[in-house]
Amino acid sequence: MLDEGRIAPIGKRILSFVIDDVTVSLLFVIIFLDRIQALATPQEVQLFLQANVWVLILLKILYHTFFIGYNGMTLGKYFARIRAVDIDSGELIGYPRAFLRATVRIVDEMFFYLGFLPAFFLPSRQTIHDRVSRCVVVDA
Numbered sequence: 001m002l003d004e005g006r007i008a009p010i011g012k013r014i015l016s017f018v019i020d021d022v023t024v025s026l027l028f029v030i031i032f033l034d035r036i037q038a039l040a041t042p043q044e045v046q047l048f049l050q051a052n053v054w055v056l057i058l059l060k061i062l063y064h065t066f067f068i069g070y071n072g073m074t075l076g077k078y079f080a081r082i083r084a085v086d087i088d089s090g091e092l093i094g095y096p097r098a099f100l101r102a103t104v105r106i107v108d109e110m111f112f113y114l115g116f117l118p119a120f121f122l123p124s125r126q127t128i129h130d131r132v133s134r135c136v137v138v139d140a
Helices: 010-031 033-039 040-072 075-080 094-110 128-132
Strands: 083-084 135-139
Touching: 010 033, 010 075, 010 083, 040 094, 040 135, 075 083, 075 094, 094 128
Parallel strands: none
Antiparallel strands: 083 135
16 A cells, blocks of 8 residues: 555645536536526526536546546646555556546435545545545645
8 A cells, every 4th residue: 555645635635626526517518508508597507407417427427537547637636736546556547447436436426425525534535436446646
C-alpha cells in the first residue's frame, strides 16, 4: 500500500468534486442549451430533467472514465493537484478500472452520497468507489 503521507487531504477531494460536478453540469447545459432556453415553467424543467437524467449519468461516467483512465486526473483533480492511482503500485489504474470506479461513483451519488462517507473516516481517505476499483487518491 502507498505511503499514507501521500494521501490527498479531504479538502482537496471536496474541491475536486465540486469542480468536476460543475464541469459536467456545464457540458450538459451546453449540449441542451437550445432546449433549456425554451423551458418556460418549473414543470417543463422537471420533465426535461427526468427525460434526460440518463444523458447526465452517461456524461459523468464518460468524463470520469476518460480522465481517470488517461492520466488519473479529472479537471477537478488537476486543479486540486491530486491523482487517482493503484493502491499497490501507485501507477495509473487504466480504463477498465476507471470505468468501474466511475460507475460505482454514480451509485454512491444515487444513494445520498453514502459511498463518499468512508473518505472522512479512513486513514486512506478512500470512498467506496475507490475501494472497489482498488485505487487511492494522492497528492500529485
